[in-house]
Every structure is written in C-alpha cells, then in structure tokens.
Amino acid sequence: MRVTPYLCQRRGRFYFRRRVPGFSPKMRPVMVSLGTTDARTAFKLCVQLTAHMDLMLTDTLHSPLSDADITAFFHAELLSYLGSLREQRLHERIDGSLTSEKARKNRLEALVLRGMVEDGLREEMPTERSNALEAGESETARSLYDAHLQHFLRPAFNDDIQRRAIALLGNRDLTAFDKLQLRWAAVEARAAAHEAVEAVPLHRAETARGAAIALLHDMLGAALPTVTIPDHPPQMTPPVAAAPPVAAPIPVPSGPAPDPVAPLTPGVELITGRFTATTLKAQREQAENQPEIGQFDGHASAPQNEAIFGTDLFGTTVRMNRRSRAKDESCTQKLKTVTLFIYLTGVQRVTEIRQHHLDLFGREIEHNLPKYYWKSPSQQDLTYRELLDTCRNLPRDAIGVSRGTIKRHVTVMKEIIGYAAQEGHGAAFAPATAHLLPPEERTEAEKRPVFTAEQVRKVFSHPLWTGCKSEYRRHTPGKKVVKDHHFWVNLLLVYTGARRSEIAGLQATDLSEENGIPFISVRPNHLRGLKNRHSKRRIPLHPHLIEEGFLEFVEKARNRGAPILFPEAIPANKRAAVLRDTDARPSYDPKFGDALDHVWRECLERSLPDAPKGLCLHSLRGYVNDTLINLREADGRTQMVPDIDRRDLMGHVATDTNEANYRRDEKPLGRLYEAVKLLPRVF
Known part of the structure; x- marks a missing residue:
C-alpha cells in the first residue's frame, strides 16, 4: 500500500522508498524500514527523511565555488577595474579636469569603499566613520556611500558579475551564497583598486628626474680634463655640432624608488643586537629627543629649506604625534604600538614594512602574545621568543588581546605608513588590515550594556x-x-x-x-x-x-x-x-x-x-x-x-x-x- 510518494507498507510495517534522481533508472530504489506500524509516526519520519535526503543530494550534485575560485575571480576583477580606474585618473591629470574638489572626492571614494569592506554593506554609512572625517566631508562621503550601495545591490550589477564569473570559471550552477561571494569579491576588488591608485603615484617624476640627471652626466662626460687658461686665449672657432645622444627609455615605476642611503632621525640608532623592552625603550627615548624645526627669524638667508625626516619607525611616529592634535594619551598609545610592532617583527624602518609584516603582527597579538607582558623586571630583557618560552603554561584565556585592541594596533600602523608617505617615504604597497580583525560576535548593544x-x-x-x-x-x-x-x-x-x-x-x-x-x-x-x-x-x-x-x-x-x-x-x-x-x-x-x-x-x-x-x-x-x-x-x-x-x-x-x-x-x-x-x- 502506497501512503505517500515515498512511503509504502508491507506486512503491516512502513518503509521509506525512493529512487535517487540523476542515476540510472535501472538502479533499485533506496528502501529503508521505518521501524513502526503506526501510520502517523511513519508519515512524520518519511517527511524528515525526505528533507534530509534532499539536502544530501543538493550537496552531492552541486559543487560550490571553492576559495580558489573566489580568489581567481577577485584577481580578475582587480586587474580589470584597476586598469580602467588608472586610465581614468591619468585622463583627469592630463586633460586639466582634475580640480581640488574632484581630488577630494577621489580620496573620499577610496575611504568609503574601504569602510564598506570593513563594516559590510550596511543600509547607511556608520556614524563613527562619518564622524572621523574632516569638517564638511561627511555629506559628500554619505552621498558616495549611498550611490555605491545602490550600484552594488542593483540586479544588473550582479548579473554582470555572474556572467564574468561563469566565463572565467566555466559553466556553473551558482547558488545564492555563491552569488553573494562573487559580489563581495567584486566590492573588495574595487576598494583595493581605489586605495592602490591613491597610494601609488601615477606620474614618473622621480624616475624622469633620475633619467635626466643621468643623461646630463653622459652629455658632460664622466670626467672633464683639467684646462690651463693662457694669458692670451686663442681665437674661438665655432664648435662642430655633435650628434645628439639617444636617451634611454624611461621605465614605468612599480613603486617609489628607495633612497640609496635611507636617513635616520637625528640622534636615533638602530638596534643591532637583541630586541628587548630595554633596548626598545632606549631607541624610543632617542626619537623623542629629536630636535624641532626652528622658527624663521625674518632674514632671507635663514629659511630652513631642508629637514631630515628619518625612516625609523619611532622617529616617524614622534613627528606624527607632534604634528597631530591628538591627546597625550593617544600619542603615548601609538608609541606603545610601534614598540610592540618592532618587538614582534624586528622591522625598525617604515620603508621596510611589507604586508606580510602586518599579517605577522596581527597574528601574533591575537594568538600568541600574553595579555600581560613586561610586568616584571625579569621580562624587560627578554626577546619575544624567550618571553613566549616563559608563558607556555599560561591558560588559553591569558593569551591574545581583544578585537578592539587588535583594531587599534593595526590602525595605528596603517596611519604611520600613510604619514611616512607625506615625508617622502611612501610604501611600495597598499596596506590591508581588515582581514587581521577576528570576527565580531557581539552586537553594538552587547558591547556596552545599558541599565534598565x-x-x-x-x-x-x-x-x-x-x-x-x-x-x-x-x-x-x-x-x-x-x-x-x-x-x-x-x-x-x-x-x-x-x-x-x-x-x-x-x-x-x-x-x-x-x-x-x-x-x-x-x-x-x-x-x-x-x-x-x-x-x-x-x-x-x-x-x-x-x-x-x-x-x-x-x-x-x-x-x-x-x-x-x-x-x-x-x-x-x-x-x-x-x-x-x-x-x-x-x-x-x-x-x-x-x-x-x-x-x-x-x-x-x-x-x-x-x-x-x-x-x-x-x-x-x-x-x-x-x-x-x-x-x-x-x-x-x-x-x-x-x-x-x-x-x-x-x-x-x-x-x-x-x-x-x-x-x-x-x-x-x-x-x-x-x-x-x-x-x-x-x-
């Protein structure tokens, strides 16, 4: 007796019977005893088995996009969008249409997209993001945010993404989650492209200047002979015109050219031995004692046209603090972040920082660094590895810092890298920090409870x-x-x-x-x-x-x-x-x-x-x-x-x-x- 399409009865007992779709019709159907003679119980079990089997078949017959697929699509999107965005920015510079307002809008667009990546596609721009902007910029940023949000959620935008993904990855039956992942990869690609264009110069000024100097040296000769000037100089004859030298093509820079001899902040010496709390404290004190730029006394010969902006991290951070209007507590915290960064990575110059150093820093403070360190005098002279050896028996809840602390540390490092670029020591990469933050498990209300x-x-x-x-x-x-x-x-x-x-x-x-x-x-x-x-x-x-x-x-x-x-x-x-x-x-x-x-x-x-x-x-x-x-x-x-x-x-x-x-x-x-x-x- 057949009760439902998948439920049958034999000799008083109920069985679940179903043929697996997608396989040969000649295969015998799956038949499972439900272990009951009660029709109501059998019906409930049949419905549950049908639902579970449908889920299993979906997982078996559908191959979701892998992490490698998403990464490949991201790189393809980044390459395509970065090329068009760079061409657009070059046109603005060349045709004279780049106004100060447009430059400000371009900068804000990069900030807005970075915020979308870090905060998610929210209904409106988070208040803390807009509050962090300069006066008069929040309204423009909100307008850009709304425009991008509408664009990313538009069906036509998502249809184009799916067509490009299918063309790149092959014919796929994309699930709803696959489509969301592809959209997110496209958003991240746009954010990364905008940040890269803002961070890396589009001009060739430094390389062109170097090529011009080299060309001038070639024209003058490597070494000019010594000439004795006679009492009565001979009559000058017109010089024979020499063939103009052929200039070598100017290469396209892949990033800022490093200084041949990177300077240090006056008074600061690099650590050449052990990185400990004691040696780092000494270097920090050296940086804090660097001289200020003197005042102009009113004489034409007195302006200080040159200033030494060292590439050392402590010196750069001290100058950034002096220039900012941040509170003393905030400035001290930034120096503590630099101390910890050098202690964990060994990188002392801002020009030597790379993305993998930031990744290492974020990983160590989240998973390995004790919550309390350098509290006893005995820890002041330990290297990081020696410190970890002394903390091996600590409980798990005594290791790693909170999400908020991680965010503060990596944000400070990103800020220092950006400030160094203003001093002429630009990074050869666009620092990314969003992936360094562990997932937030609490809502905003749970972070700070409120009295009833x-x-x-x-x-x-x-x-x-x-x-x-x-x-x-x-x-x-x-x-x-x-x-x-x-x-x-x-x-x-x-x-x-x-x-x-x-x-x-x-x-x-x-x-x-x-x-x-x-x-x-x-x-x-x-x-x-x-x-x-x-x-x-x-x-x-x-x-x-x-x-x-x-x-x-x-x-x-x-x-x-x-x-x-x-x-x-x-x-x-x-x-x-x-x-x-x-x-x-x-x-x-x-x-x-x-x-x-x-x-x-x-x-x-x-x-x-x-x-x-x-x-x-x-x-x-x-x-x-x-x-x-x-x-x-x-x-x-x-x-x-x-x-x-x-x-x-x-x-x-x-x-x-x-x-x-x-x-x-x-x-x-x-x-x-x-x-x-x-x-x-x-x-």
Whole structure:
C-alpha cells in the first residue's frame, strides 16, 4: 500500500522508498524500514527523511565555488577595474579636469569603499566613520556611500558579475551564497583598486628626474680634463655640432624608488643586537629627543629649506604625534604600538614594512602574545621568543588581546605608513588590515550594556541615597542622608546623561538660570577638557535634583569661596597642585573622577549582585539615551522627544549640515527641559 510518494507498507510495517534522481533508472530504489506500524509516526519520519535526503543530494550534485575560485575571480576583477580606474585618473591629470574638489572626492571614494569592506554593506554609512572625517566631508562621503550601495545591490550589477564569473570559471550552477561571494569579491576588488591608485603615484617624476640627471652626466662626460687658461686665449672657432645622444627609455615605476642611503632621525640608532623592552625603550627615548624645526627669524638667508625626516619607525611616529592634535594619551598609545610592532617583527624602518609584516603582527597579538607582558623586571630583557618560552603554561584565556585592541594596533600602523608617505617615504604597497580583525560576535548593544529602568531604581534604593547609618557607614541602612560628592555626582549622571568627567569637573560658576529654568553648563576648564566640540552644551536640571537641594549645595560652595563643586574627584596626590594652577591647559581625561568610583561600584554590587558583565557608571548615560528614544505618545509610534533634542541633550554630533551649521551655538532650553522632566524619578 502506497501512503505517500515515498512511503509504502508491507506486512503491516512502513518503509521509506525512493529512487535517487540523476542515476540510472535501472538502479533499485533506496528502501529503508521505518521501524513502526503506526501510520502517523511513519508519515512524520518519511517527511524528515525526505528533507534530509534532499539536502544530501543538493550537496552531492552541486559543487560550490571553492576559495580558489573566489580568489581567481577577485584577481580578475582587480586587474580589470584597476586598469580602467588608472586610465581614468591619468585622463583627469592630463586633460586639466582634475580640480581640488574632484581630488577630494577621489580620496573620499577610496575611504568609503574601504569602510564598506570593513563594516559590510550596511543600509547607511556608520556614524563613527562619518564622524572621523574632516569638517564638511561627511555629506559628500554619505552621498558616495549611498550611490555605491545602490550600484552594488542593483540586479544588473550582479548579473554582470555572474556572467564574468561563469566565463572565467566555466559553466556553473551558482547558488545564492555563491552569488553573494562573487559580489563581495567584486566590492573588495574595487576598494583595493581605489586605495592602490591613491597610494601609488601615477606620474614618473622621480624616475624622469633620475633619467635626466643621468643623461646630463653622459652629455658632460664622466670626467672633464683639467684646462690651463693662457694669458692670451686663442681665437674661438665655432664648435662642430655633435650628434645628439639617444636617451634611454624611461621605465614605468612599480613603486617609489628607495633612497640609496635611507636617513635616520637625528640622534636615533638602530638596534643591532637583541630586541628587548630595554633596548626598545632606549631607541624610543632617542626619537623623542629629536630636535624641532626652528622658527624663521625674518632674514632671507635663514629659511630652513631642508629637514631630515628619518625612516625609523619611532622617529616617524614622534613627528606624527607632534604634528597631530591628538591627546597625550593617544600619542603615548601609538608609541606603545610601534614598540610592540618592532618587538614582534624586528622591522625598525617604515620603508621596510611589507604586508606580510602586518599579517605577522596581527597574528601574533591575537594568538600568541600574553595579555600581560613586561610586568616584571625579569621580562624587560627578554626577546619575544624567550618571553613566549616563559608563558607556555599560561591558560588559553591569558593569551591574545581583544578585537578592539587588535583594531587599534593595526590602525595605528596603517596611519604611520600613510604619514611616512607625506615625508617622502611612501610604501611600495597598499596596506590591508581588515582581514587581521577576528570576527565580531557581539552586537553594538552587547558591547556596552545599558541599565534598565528597574535596575536603576534598585541601585538608587541603596542607603547612600535613601538613608544610611553614618557618613562612614554608607552601605548600612539608617536615617542619615549625606548629600556630598558621592550623592550628587551619581544622581546628576542619571538625570543628565552626561559623562562622569563632565559632572565631576563642574565648577560653581557652571550653574545658571534662564527664563526660570536652572541649568548646568558643560564646558572645558582647568580641571578637564571635553571629549569633542559637540560636548559643550547646556543641560537643564531635573525637578528631583532641585527638590533634593542641589541649588543650595552649589550656593554653599559659592559662599565659602570654593570654585570646584567636587574637589574629591581629583586624586588626592594631585589635588592641591590642580586647585592652585587655574591656568592649566585643559585636556580631556575620560578617567577624571576615578577617585569616586569605588563607592559607586560597591553600591552597584550590593544592589545588583547578578548585574550583567560590563554594566558600569557610563551605562547611566546609555540609560538616559535609551529612555528618551523609547518614550512614545499615546499612538505608540510618535516619539515624545525629537531626535534633535535628544542629541542636543547628550552632546552628540548633528546628522546633517542643516542641524550642524544653521543653528545657534546655545540651544534653547525650553524643549530640553521638557525632555529632562520626562526621565522617571529614581527614588
């Protein structure tokens, strides 16, 4: 009895029976006993076996594209697109159509395509990418991004890719995944071509100059004879015209010609022996002591037309740091990256770096480098191999650095290579770093968890805010509420969404009032700067802060002549000097206020013993932003707080030119006050 096309019954038992498609019809069909006499159970098993067999047949009969196929297609795409792109750029240079705007657009196009490769084909350009661009470039970059995204997703583009792939690899039955792989290879090829054209000069200036000098030497002769000038020179006869020499053809350069004697930064000596923390520290100190370029004194003979830009990595990085406006902490981190790169690869000159060195560097810091190294004096004089020998018994979780650290290190190396090209030491390759990053397994929200409203209420139900035993027993319930720096800083954070350093560094003069609305001004001072120019803003005070007496707290500080509201936020060993030096140049310090962190952590651990990993004081900023985003009107769809008001309150960058350039610097407080009042009370 046949129940389904693949189910039959014999002597009361059910069997699965199917002929394998694609094989000889004379072959007997596959027949498997299902081990049951129940029709319902047999039917379910038959459906499952049919599905599994279809998958097995698909895998057997279809041969997917291999990695070698994808690589071959990528190289073919790269060769074709690179040739057409180079020809296009040469036309722009030769016919005079290359304007500064077009050159800027070409550079941004390479950056946009590189971002697509590193971030994937997203619906819109990531905000962190556009924020990293110079002022006025983000709008052009977004326009280029949208145009490329539409082009890559267009059916005609993908049909052309598949036709070229079939012509190259032979007639194939491409699956949906094969088609996606081919499209990705084409996108990567375009990104690589644009970066290569931007990195490698299209002109032959250096080679032509060298050929001209050689030709001039040939014309003058290798050695001119010594001539004795007589008292009465003989009458000159017209010289016989010599046949013009035939110039050798100028070769096409494959990359920048290396200097015959590559200079070093003045004072820097290359390491010729063991690469250890001690020898690298000495070379770094030599580079940091290199002289600055002197000032022009106003005399025509005084300009310094020549400067020695050494090819050593430390010297190049120090000059890059001096030229940039990066924070001191960032500059120090870049020098640490160079130290680690030399330690792991042995390459000391930027002109000697090749792609395989970057690959080696990324591989070692991910898989072999201990998380903690050079911590003991005994490790300071070990080479890398000797260091690894001492760490062989470490557990696996103590080896390798995080994805974010890897990204920072390889990005710094790419930045240094790019800067060296500005000094005339261009790389002979276009450095690629995207493949060095391990796959990201967490979403953006998982990387930095955000408090829920319930978690916030639990934390602020702690005795520190609701009543403790005494000032020195803040974690024991009681009737005393001590309204000091621990009380106010954390309460201000949950009602303003500000950063800890912004609140911990407030001065008494930062509290003001406008049209009956009290507010704090977040602005740089001698204690700390701000993260960026968008961080400067005014934040209205939540009614709960006023009810708890924050205005009185500030007034008392003014009456006793205290300019700083929370001096306890300054480390004790620096407090006196910082308070005295009111003319110090402000610099942003994300760790400003660390002195207050121990009490907060204790409150958090006692209130939320099972808190998610990563939940911290900065998560309050995420809580405020998340709360304002999710507030809805009665229809359940309309946001109660417009995005522009939320960004003004949080100190985030505007999303378009209209918001950024055509508004007053000081945003109206009315709408911001209405948004702040919507934040729920925490106790």
